[in-house]
Amino acid sequence: MKVGLCLSGGGAMGYAHIGAINALTEADIKIDIINGTSIGAVVGGAYALYQNPDKMVKLMKQVIGSVNINYFNIFHHPTGSQSFLNNWLTSAVCNIATLRKSIQSHRNNLKALRLIFDDRRFEDTKIPFSAVTVDLVTGRIVIIKRGKLVDGILASTSIPGIFPPVLRGKKLLVDGYVLSNIPVQELHQQGADFIVSVELAPAIDTNYRNGLEILNYIEVLKQKQLQEWAIEKSDFHIRIELPEFDRTHFNDNYQTAIESGYRAIKQIIPRLKKKLVKANV
Amino acid sequence: MSKAITLVLGGMGVKGVASIGILQSLHNHNIKIKRIIASGISGLVSGQYALGTDLNVLTDEFTQFFEKNHRNLWGLEELSGLFQGRRSRALESLSYFLRERLYCNANLQRFSVLPWNTIDPQIKRFFRDNTFSDLKVPLAISTIDLKQGREVLLNKGSLYESMKASIAFPGLFTPIRMADMELVSSTLYCELPLLSINEKDMPVLAIDIPNAPPRHNLHSLLEIVALTDDIRNAAIKERLLEKVAYVLRLESMKKYRWGNYHQIPLMVNSARQETDKLLETITLSQKILE
Numbered sequence: 001m002k003v004g005l006c007l008s009g010g011g012a013m014g015y016a017h018i019g020a021i022n023a024l025t026e027a028d029i030k031i032d033i034i035n036g037t038s039i040g041a042v043v044g045g046a047y048a049l050y051q052n053p054d055k056m057v058k059l060m061k062q063v064i065g066s067v068n069i070n071y072f073n074i075f076h077h078p079t080g081s082q083s084f085l086n087n088w089l090t091s092a093v094c095n096i097a098t099l100r101k102s103i104q105s106h107r108n109n110l111k112a113l114r115l116i117f118d119d120r121r122f123e124d125t126k127i128p129f130s131a132v133t134v135d136l137v138t139g140r141i142v143i144i145k146r147g148k149l150v151d152g153i154l155a156s157t158s159i160p161g162i163f164p165p166v167l168r169g170k171k172l173l174v175d176g177y178v179l180s181n182i183p184v185q186e187l188h189q190q191g192a193d194f195i196v197s198v199e200l201a202p203a204i205d206t207n208y209r210n211g212l213e214i215l216n217y218i219e220v221l222k223q224k225q226l227q228e229w230a231i232e233k234s235d236f237h238i239r240i241e242l243p244e245f246d247r248t249h250f251n252d253n254y255q256t257a258i259e260s261g262y263r264a265i266k267q268i269i270p271r272l273k274k275k276l277v278k279a280n281v
Numbered sequence: 282m283s284k285a286i287t288l289v290l291g292g293m294g295v296k297g298v299a300s301i302g303i304l305q306s307l308h309n310h311n312i313k314i315k316r317i318i319a320s321g322i323s324g325l326v327s328g329q330y331a332l333g334t335d336l337n338v339l340t341d342e343f344t345q346f347f348e349k350n351h352r353n354l355w356g357l358e359e360l361s362g363l364f365q366g367r368r369s370r371a372l373e374s375l376s377y378f379l380r381e382r383l384y385c386n387a388n389l390q391r392f393s394v395l396p397w398n399t400i401d402p403q404i405k406r407f408f409r410d411n412t413f414s415d416l417k418v419p420l421a422i423s424t425i426d427l428k429q430g431r432e433v434l435l436n437k438g439s440l441y442e443s444m445k446a447s448i449a450f451p452g453l454f455t456p457i458r459m460a461d462m463e464l465v466s467s468t469l470y471c472e473l474p475l476l477s478i479n480e481k482d483m484p485v486l487a488i489d490i491p492n493a494p495p496r497h498n499l500h501s502l503l504e505i506v507a508l509t510d511d512i513r514n515a516a517i518k519e520r521l522l523e524k525v526a527y528v529l530r531l532e533s534m535k536k537y538r539w540g541n542y543h544q545i546p547l548m549v550n551s552a553r554q555e556t557d558k559l560l561e562t563i564t565l566s567q568k569i570l571e
Contacts, residue, residue: 100501100502101499101500101501101502101505102502102505103502134509134512136499136505136508136509136512139495139511139512139515139516160502160505160506160508160509161502161503161505161506161509165499165505172499174505174509178509178512178513179512179513179516204430206427206428206430208427210383210391210392211379211383211391211392211393211394211451211452212380212383212452214392214427214451214452214456214465215376215379215380215383215451215452215469215510217427217430217451218425218451218465218469218470219509219510219513221425221430221431221470222470222471222510222513222514222517223513224430225470225517226513226516226517226520229520
């Protein structure tokens with residue numbers, strides 16, 4: 001019986017996955033297969049490759065120290081001023097920005113991923129691992145389990161609008177969170193019999209200040225709905241609440257997130273073990 | 282004896298008007314309706330149908346309304362200054378249009394592209410002081426409450442207010458305040474309001490009004506973001522349709538776009554003809570009529 005670990009997306013909250021994996025390994029829970037979306041793919045890939053949470057923390061510190069991986073999501077930061085000049089400037093910036101494919105390039109993400117994965121391939125991982133992406137051409141989920149880890153995981157972290165889509169054959173791949181932020185179904189398809197899924201839950205801001213924020217909020221609700229359906233298929237779901245954590249700032253508070261992840265899993269270990277025994281694992 | 286069905290109607294933007302043709306066809310085939318669940322413009326059409334309005338007259342009303350107000354409506358006129366590619370993209374995807382309007386042109390402070398007063402008098406004329414209890418067929422209007430972050434079905438109180446909530450496409454109009462709720466149309470969440478159907482509603486007949494497949498020559502980040510909105514919408518619709526017994530997919534509606542208000546009579550006609558054809562050719566009508 002194969003135990004699968006399914007790691008959700010969630011930007012900088014993803015540090016909590018490191019703590020979660022640490023707690024699982026401490027409790028001797030053997031993971032046979034891993035998949036992840038977005039930051040879940042980064043952390044999942046690193047664990048599948050090295051099987052060493054301490055090395056993951058070391059690599060993460062190295063990345064924070066040498067690469068600027070913070071990004072600023074302008075969709076959530078409208079200008080607070082009503083002044084004409086400010087509006088005019090915003091308009092000019094926005095109009096130019098909309099002609100581009102993304103706000104940021106892949107440069108810094110690539111640098112960070114190369115630092116973690118070097119030239120290693122999916123086939124090199126000690127635990128079978130896959131990254132989840134969405135193809136804009138077909139509108140379908142695409143599971144990547146072959147090729148260079150950097151290429152596959154880069155596609156899984158390409159948030160549409162923020163980073164450009166990744167061209168792979170005839171596919172235009174973006175972050176899997178569009179359709180499958182917690183890719184439970186996809187892990188089932190790859191042969192996992194018992195799935196432990198880990199969700200990173202931010203605080204959802206229901207106060208909207210303009211029409212664009214209402215549109216974005218509707219998208220958050222849609223994503224939540226798809227996520228709820230995914231969780232129904234999970235055998236053991238763990239929700240790590242991180243209400244205070246800013247998912248766009250990768251350099252701050254990573255220690256707190258790792259600890260939150262560790263604590264959340266530590267608490268449920270006895271329940272998880274019981275359920276694993278019941279499932280004959 | 283025929284079995285009464287719950288009819289679920291949706292459709293993106295103006296395409297909801299096609300519901301007129303669908304309702305005419307179902308009526309001609311003597312399909313009994315125990316309840317209608319609708320969203321967007323389909324909600325408006327269903328409300329008029331349930332009040333007993335002649336559906337032919339309704340087509341004319343909609344056509345005239347859009348002809349008279351086309352300069353103000355949808356802000357489509359404003360799009361004429363855009364590059365051809367962006368303009369045509371805006372006409373293809375409602376989500377792109379809204380993001381284009383709200384994100385650019387210093388509209389970041391705005392709650393909506395259009396003010397309610399462009400459309401308010403027409404809704405008032407349609408529904409006056411009627412309430413849901415005046416309806417001959419039970420109707421539920423699907424909306425999203427922004428406060429609770431979930432779907433709310435409106436089935437009592439003022440029809441006028443509920444109809445406004447039905448077409449309050451987020452970003453196009455401001456949300457409608459009702460009791461403690463702030464309501465917007467559920468169409469951008471899921472084109473077909475199937476979220477709240479339950480055992481009592483069975484059997485359900487859902488009418489899928491599909492959109493043309495999106496183009497993939499993506500040039501800008503707004504196109505990419507809007508496409509992901511549409512992909513999510515399609516995924517939610519696909520998943521929800523799995524639990525529905527009968528689905529009529531009107532392929533002919535693919536050629537119309539969400540803002541094709543000058544093609545309303547054509548849309549209504551092709552929806553009626555295709556529904557007729559589907560009901561006659563497949564065994565569905567027999568099953569429902571059994």
